[in-house]
Amino acid sequence: MLEVYHGTTKEIAQKILKENFKIIHKEVTNDLGNGVYTYCPDEENIWDPQNNARRYAIQYKNGKTQVLEVTISVSSDVYYIDLDDEEFKQKWNQIRASLEQRANEIWKKYRRGNAKKRHNIDGIILELAIEKGMFDETPDFMVKCTYTSFIPNTTSNFPNGRELVIRNLDIIKKVAEV
Structure with a gap:
């Protein structure tokens, strides 16, 4: 088991505690694709994931x-990508080279969003790679x-933190207020 931290509003936190997380597919995907964004511990314990979640929410x-x-x-049956x-x-360099043109075409169709402003297409490329089965399995x-x-x-x-994006909500075992 691993504890990760999600920063949000009190209102949405209460809704999550009652109804659980939902993955909302936005017009513009975030940098690491679709999912529930959290902060997690890094191997050297340089960054405080709970504090980063708080700072993000603020x-x-x-x-x-x-x-x-x-x-x-x-557990061993959970597949993830570091x-x-x-x-x-x-592998990413090969994936990016094969999907970058298509990702840019998709990006051009977006009308708004922070990823649009930054022209970050990594999340689009990740989503395309998953859709095309370019990883061993769906992470x-x-x-x-x-x-x-x-x-x-x-x-x-x-970097100033380590983010963990949950794509399969079934791996969530517990959610609690900090």
Whole structure:
């Protein structure tokens, strides 16, 4: 089992606690594709995932915020992709090369959203790769060290957290308020 953290509004947190998470497919997918975005511990314990979830909610959600602790199964039958893995990075270069043109065509059709503003097509490429069966199987979750702009309008090439995107809601075993 692994504890990960999801930052949102108090209102949505209460709805999640009552009705569970739902994956909402937006017009513009986020950087790591569709799913429930959380922060998780990194191998060196550099970043505090609970604090990152809180900072995310304060920066990007309107109103009072809440952090949820989400316990997920990481048993042997759970398939995940570590997007920072060196072997995966080599595969990613091939996937990107084969799907980049199609992803850009899809991106051009989007009308709005932060991913549209940044012209980040990685999430589109991930979704296309999953749809085309380019991975061993459909991932239950994906994980990557990322940079989140906790201070408005900042960017960096250096990560400040590790995000875990849950794609299969069946791996969620418990959700609790922090």
